[in-house]
Amino acid sequence: MDEYRVRELIGDVAAGRLSRRGFVQTMVGVGLTAPLAAQLLGAAGIASAQARAASSFAPSRRGGGGLVKVLWWQAATLLNPHFAVGTKDQDGSRIFYEPLACYDPDGNLVPILAAEVPSVQNGTVSRDGTSVTWRLKKNVVWHDGKPFTADDVVFNWEFVMDPGTAATTSGQYRDIKTIDKLDTHTVKLTFKQPMPFWAAPFCGPTGMIVPKHLFETFKGGKSREAPANLKPVGTGPYKFVDFKPGDMVRGEINPSYHVANRPFFDQLEMKGGGDAASAARAVIQTGEYDFAWNMQVADDILKRLEQGGKGKVDIATAGNIEHVQCNFTDPGTDVDGERSSVKTKHPFLSDPVVRQALNLLVDRASIHEQIYGRLGQSTANFLNAPERFRSKNLKWEFSVDKANQVLEAAGWKRGADGIRAKDGKKLKLVYQTSINPERQKTQQIVKQAAAKAGIDMELKSVVASVFFSSDAANPDTYSHFYTDVQMYTTTTTQPDPQRFMDQFTSWEIAAKDNKWQGRNITRWRSDDYDRAWKAAESEMDPVKRAAHFVKMNDLAIQNVVVIPVLWRMVVSAVSNRLKGTDITGWDSNFWHLAYWHREA
Amino acid sequence: VRYFVRRLIVIVPSLAGISLVLFTVLALAPGDPFGDLATNPNVPREVAQQLRAKFGLDDPLPIRYVRWLTSMLRGDWGFSFVSRVDVDTLILQRLPTTLFVLGSAQVLGLLIALPVGTLSALRPYSIFDQVATTVAFLGFSLPTFFTGLLFILVFSIHLDWLPMIYRADLSATGWRWWWETFRQAIMPISVLGLFQAATLTRFTRAAVLDVIRLDYVNTARAKGLSESVTVVKHVVRNALIPVVTLIALQIPQIFTGALVTEQIFRVPGIGSLLISSILANDTPVIMSITFVFSCLVVLFNLFADLLYSWLDPRISY
Numbered sequence: 057m058d059e060y061r062v063r064e065l066i067g068d069v070a071a072g073r074l075s076r077r078g079f080v081q082t083m084v085g086v087g088l089t090a091p092l093a094a095q096l097l098g099a100a101g102i103a104s105a106q107a108r109a110a111s112s113f114a115p116s117r118r119g120g121g122g123l124v125k126v127l128w129w130q131a132a133t134l135l136n137p138h139f140a141v142g143t144k145d146q147d148g149s150r151i152f153y154e155p156l157a158c159y160d161p162d163g164n165l166v167p168i169l170a171a172e173v174p175s176v177q178n179g180t181v182s183r184d185g186t187s188v189t190w191r192l193k194k195n196v197v198w199h200d201g202k203p204f205t206a207d208d209v210v211f212n213w214e215f216v217m218d219p220g221t222a223a224t225t226s227g228q229y230r231d232i233k234t235i236d237k238l239d240t241h242t243v244k245l246t247f248k249q250p251m252p253f254w255a256a257p258f259c260g261p262t263g264m265i266v267p268k269h270l271f272e273t274f275k276g277g278k279s280r281e282a283p284a285n286l287k288p289v290g291t292g293p294y295k296f297v298d299f300k301p302g303d304m305v306r307g308e309i310n311p312s313y314h315v316a317n318r319p320f321f322d323q324l325e326m327k328g329g330g331d332a333a334s335a336a337r338a339v340i341q342t343g344e345y346d347f348a349w350n351m352q353v354a355d356d357i358l359k360r361l362e363q364g365g366k367g368k369v370d371i372a373t374a375g376n377i378e379h380v381q382c383n384f385t386d387p388g389t390d391v392d393g394e395r396s397s398v399k400t401k402h403p404f405l406s407d408p409v410v411r412q413a414l415n416l417l418v419d420r421a422s423i424h425e426q427i428y429g430r431l432g433q434s435t436a437n438f439l440n441a442p443e444r445f446r447s448k449n450l451k452w453e454f455s456v457d458k459a460n461q462v463l464e465a466a467g468w469k470r471g472a473d474g475i476r477a478k479d480g481k482k483l484k485l486v487y488q489t490s491i492n493p494e495r496q497k498t499q500q501i502v503k504q505a506a507a508k509a510g511i512d513m514e515l516k517s518v519v520a521s522v523f524f525s526s527d528a529a530n531p532d533t534y535s536h537f538y539t540d541v542q543m544y545t546t547t548t549t550q551p552d553p554q555r556f557m558d559q560f561t562s563w564e565i566a567a568k569d570n571k572w573q574g575r576n577i578t579r580w581r582s583d584d585y586d587r588a589w590k591a592a593e594s595e596m597d598p599v600k601r602a603a604h605f606v607k608m609n610d611l612a613i614q615n616v617v618v619i620p621v622l623w624r625m626v627v628s629a630v631s632n633r634l635k636g637t638d639i640t641g642w643d644s645n646f647w648h649l650a651y652w653h654r655e656a
Numbered sequence: 657v658r659y660f661v662r663r664l665i666v667i668v669p670s671l672a673g674i675s676l677v678l679f680t681v682l683a684l685a686p687g688d689p690f691g692d693l694a695t696n697p698n699v700p701r702e703v704a705q706q707l708r709a710k711f712g713l714d715d716p717l718p719i720r721y722v723r724w725l726t727s728m729l730r731g732d733w734g735f736s737f738v739s740r741v742d743v744d745t746l747i748l749q750r751l752p753t754t755l756f757v758l759g760s761a762q763v764l765g766l767l768i769a770l771p772v773g774t775l776s777a778l779r780p781y782s783i784f785d786q787v788a789t790t791v792a793f794l795g796f797s798l799p800t801f802f803t804g805l806l807f808i809l810v811f812s813i814h815l816d817w818l819p820m821i822y823r824a825d826l827s828a829t830g831w832r833w834w835w836e837t838f839r840q841a842i843m844p845i846s847v848l849g850l851f852q853a854a855t856l857t858r859f860t861r862a863a864v865l866d867v868i869r870l871d872y873v874n875t876a877r878a879k880g881l882s883e884s885v886t887v888v889k890h891v892v893r894n895a896l897i898p899v900v901t902l903i904a905l906q907i908p909q910i911f912t913g914a915l916v917t918e919q920i921f922r923v924p925g926i927g928s929l930l931i932s933s934i935l936a937n938d939t940p941v942i943m944s945i946t947f948v949f950s951c952l953v954v955l956f957n958l959f960a961d962l963l964y965s966w967l968d969p970r971i972s973y
Binding site: 131133141142220223228262300306329330334337341342344524573 | 690703738
């Protein structure tokens with residue numbers, strides 16, 4: 057899909073021939089994120105769908121809802137959003153703190169502490185993308201009664217950029233050159249270079265704002281000592297009551313919350329710990345809790361629990377993709393104390409025909425239907441429909457016969473043991489992944505199909521805590537990639553795909569020099585890809601930028617650098633009576649917390 | 657007294673040895689407290705490096721050990737890498753829950769085990785003894801994670817009587833608080849208590865059986881003492897000596913929590929803190945908990961020995 061195709065589609069949305077949601081789904085199908093797709097529509101002047109989720113529930117007063125109990129099977133361990141390590145910490149902080157704007161399930165920016173979302177049309181985003189002006193909502197007060205102003209916004213940038221603070225959110229703020237306070241409720245961010253994704257700072261789960269008056273004296277090295285790290289004072293719908301790291305976060309209604317007649321619940325309890333399956337039970341089956349996060353539980357179990365009728369599964373989309381990676385370097389040769397070194401070439405995976413054959417041998421439909429159910433979608437679903445948008449390059453199929461044909465034609469002949477070989481190189485490979493019942497079943501399905509095509513696969517599974525660790529001394533981590541193929545899920549951790557797509561750029565290759573912290577695990581190199589990535593980084597026309605991302609996606613798929621197995625969903629468990637959660641895959645689970653309510 | 661002093665002196669090198677072994681094993685284990693940061697593309701690589709440097713993780717192992725040991729001796733337990741909260745605060749937050757749940761379980765276990773064990777020994781191979789023995793065998797053959805899940809399945813899911821998730825700070829007050837606490841504590845306490853009771857019952861029965869055949873018991877009976885006096889004063893008191901040792905050795909567990917049971921019922925005790933810290937490679941917390949645990953084991957061993965000589969004056973050191 058190229059630039060013109062994208063423009064055509066946008067025209068269809070404008071003319072009403074294609075729904076916004078249909079457009080977003082098509083764009084996600086070719087490797088973009090929903091927020092980027094929404095940005096495309098916004099740039100084309102198609103008004104964002106504010107009508108979305110127009111809830112019928114319009115309370116006439118604040119509170120009155122009693123206690124809402126939510127369950128996270130990994131507990132929040134700290135409540136400073138700038139130190140947050142995972143979603144658990146971001147969600148815990150989001151009860152009390154708020155960003156300027158959030159992402160709804162379709163990827164649209166929704167203003168929270170901002171009065172409006174900036175755009176090129178209303179002149180708050182500069183045409184060259186080097187600055188953005190945020191107008192802040194007035195009359196917002198911190199829980200301790202102090203007003204929220206532009207000074208707080210400026211301070212957060214200073215706080216995060218102090219290297220001594222070691223803020224985990226610093227990646228989103230490092231492109232800012234200066235922040236100017238235009239008046240008490242307006243700030244202008246100037247970037248070091250054009251920033252197509254100007255919403256990186258101060259938006260979404262990494263954009264929460266902490267109060268200047270409580271953190272001012274705790275910048276840099278002293279950041280750990282701030283009392284407000286454990287007793288947050290924010291602007292959010294709930295005020296802090298109590299926090300036990302690794303166990304429980306409690307909040308009570310904020311009587312001066314800046315949205316009228318919200319929130320509905322008087323108290324909130326976020327309990328942590330345990331495991332996903334029993335958390336699903338507590339919400340769906342016994343109804344002891346109202347909401348549970350991240351249900352990594354087999355779909356047939358969830359279905360059984362749902363028969364109890366107290367709760368159900370809520371599925372939101374993000375860009376998380378379970379995929380198989382092909383190693384372009386040789387894991388069997390040691391160069392300067394490093395295997396899978398870029399100085400080597402894989403004995404047979406460097407042959408495009410073999411990768412093509414592998415691509416034909418992953419039975420995505422069976423994996424989706426038999427293993428994951430509602431927890432994922434085989435990527436074919438959205439690539440095949442609607443018909444006229446199907447990218448010919450991206451069609452997938454499962455065909456053992458075809459795999460046999462291409463291998464045969466390329467001279468890979470079956471030996472006496474049924475395994476194909478060419479020039480003395482046998483198609484025997486090691487296929488590794490982390491220990492997880494779904495992944496082991498997937499491995500089996502792929503292995504069986506491969507055997508029919510004369511490829512012998514040895515299955516290897518590594519404990520997740522080792523596989524996903526960043527330990528430079530351990531050869532079994534995914535980033536060492538000391539096997540021929542491997543499988544895991546990469547998550548889109550932010551709404552813009554720029555960082556996500558850097559995993560195929562040549563300068564990100566994981567190697568001994570960078571302690572295997574590079575993001576390009578397959579060690580695939582392509583000048584075309586590198587150029588497209590760089591072009592996207594500073595392209596201000598959202599449509600052209602989208603076309604670059606589509607091209608990057610096509611390059612990685614056409615060259616079978618990776619084989620997408622399943623598009624994984626964000627799954628939560630929600631009590632039948634709890635409404636308004638509106639879970640999004642692009643932001644914190646609590647982005648809509650102020651609007652949560654219980655049906656009588 | 658000289659014995660006591662000698663024992664105390666031996667404790668010091670053994671504790672130092674334990675701490676060294678613990679520290680080395682933890683340092684050699686795979687994983688890194690900031691591993692999650694390294695794998696997140698949105699977090700610049702420098703952040704994890706800055707944090708490692710800030711928390712002194714890049715220094716060589718011997719230096720880290722000496723630094724840990726000296727600050728531990730000064731009473732500074734360090735702070736958790738994960739929550740950045742002082743370790744002693746974290747442990748003190750969790751201690752009341754653990755003490756309550758495990759202490760009650762221990763008491764429940766004793767309340768069942770002592771009478772049942774004694775009675776079955778007094779009437780060996782009677783129907784009561786047969787039933788008690790069978791139940792006790794069942795009890796200690798079934799691991800607590802199994803009985804825990806079974807309890808949840810029966811009482812929370814099928815009958816819907818009891819909550820399956822333990823909340824340390826209930827928002828209720830007054831009578832309601834007591835009722836809710838009772839309701840949520842009953843399952844974890846009985847799972848642990850019954851498991852304890854099973855082992856202790858068998859132990860008590862064996863100890864009483866050993867004693868009851870001895871000559872001085874016959875003498876006591878021949879003197880014309882009533883059966884109850886014979887049993888309580890002569891049999892049970894002597895039979896309790898090994899039982900007390902066993903209990904004393906189990907007491908450290910009350911402080912360190914029941915790892916599995918706390919995890920199943922989400923009891924926010926020290927055991928679940930230990931598990932989550934191990935999963936997160938949170939070295940300071942793991943070190944403190946395991947070290948306190950080893951101190952308690954060593955101390956209660958000593959305590960058991962002293963108790964022994966008090967219960968049985970024939971033993972002297």
